[in-house]
């Protein structure tokens with residue numbers, strides 16, 4: 001088996017700082033050796049800057065990329081934003097969905113994202129009729145990730161009601177399987193691959209009746225798959241859940257077996273101390289999406305308290321109005337500062353772990369997200385030669401990356417040993433801005 005060697009000027013191998021002159025040896029899709037303080041061999045590919053494990057985007061809705069700008073024209077609330085989102089959801093065909101996801105995932109690759117958790121609920125044709133292939137929309141996404149050169153965990157989402165006790169209506173009809181058993185039948189027909197994992201999601205307690213939750217959690221259990229759900233993003237969700245069930249969303253999910261080490265709660269914004277204890281004790285990962293949470297005026301979730309209680313942290317771009325995990329990482333810390341009037345809740349290394357190792361674990365890829373022998377050869381290099389990062393000192397590289405880097409500073413991206421981004425250019429999608437422009441135009445109603 002041929003060995004490809006990469007020489008990183010600096011690399012983060014875990015811990016609070018970077019190592020220098022790091023030689024990474026790769027066979028097929030795996031890292032086989034990592035040596036520090038080496039001399040650069042002539043045949044090694046030179047990674048100039050700081051190399052990190054590939055970034056995991058814990059929560060994405062690819063089609064929301066078409067909303068960028070459109071949902072920013074006016075004010076309103078989460079609930080008026082949702083109506084704008086439905087307008088795009090109502091119009092997408094499988095081909096348009098593929099093209100939009102392919103371009104969006106190519107944008108993610110350029111941002112250093114090597115694995116995406118796609119929270120997918122746009123299952124059926126307009127009106128709710130299944131396509132001839134009932135998984136045509138899901139397969140559009142896994143194909144799109146393959147075409148863009150990144151890994152995907154397709155979190156196929158059970159979405160049955162328009163609100164607690166409300167029928168699906170209008171564009172929502174596309175989201176619905178008749179019940180959770182029918183959802184499970186459909187999802188069981190999906191097959192993973194080297195680059196794609198199949199996982200489960202409950203949209204939220206708004207969208208899955210209490211008596212249907214267990215079918216979804218049982219499916220995830222049986223397939224040892226990740227299980228994701230939106231949790232308490234809005235106060236109205238908590239109020240409606242308490243009114244209908246006499247329990248808060250986290251209590252209801254706990255009662256039906258949805259919390260645990262393979263589970264991820266997305267947002268977790270409006271929580272009580274009891275909710276925080278439930279999530280922490282069960283080791284449920286919490287995926288924060290700060291650029292979306294501030295965009296939608298959700299509020300600031302108690303990320304630090306959740307971590308202190310035992311909940312691992314991951315990060316997501318969610319609505320894809322911004323695709324930049326450095327911004328999500330610093331957003332998590334900086335929002336906490338605004339809420340607490342104190343600095344320094346997370347180390348830069350802890351935030352990078354959320355974007356790499358912890359993020360991959362929550363998507364069912366525990367073999368990715370670290371630079372070590374045996375791990376998948378997924379890594380990204382951030383250049384230090386931009387105006388943002390020029391002058392970065394060796395002892396503070398991780399801090400510079402978390403607090404000043406942007407997606408535009410990513411120069412090299414390797415996924416499974418294959419160079420997907422080379423010197424800032426995508427190697428599989430010729431012109432990513434053009435692909436985005438075309439796909440967004442095609443997607444809009």
Ligand SMILES: [Zn+2]
Nearest residue numbers: 061119230318
């Ligand atoms: Zn979401």
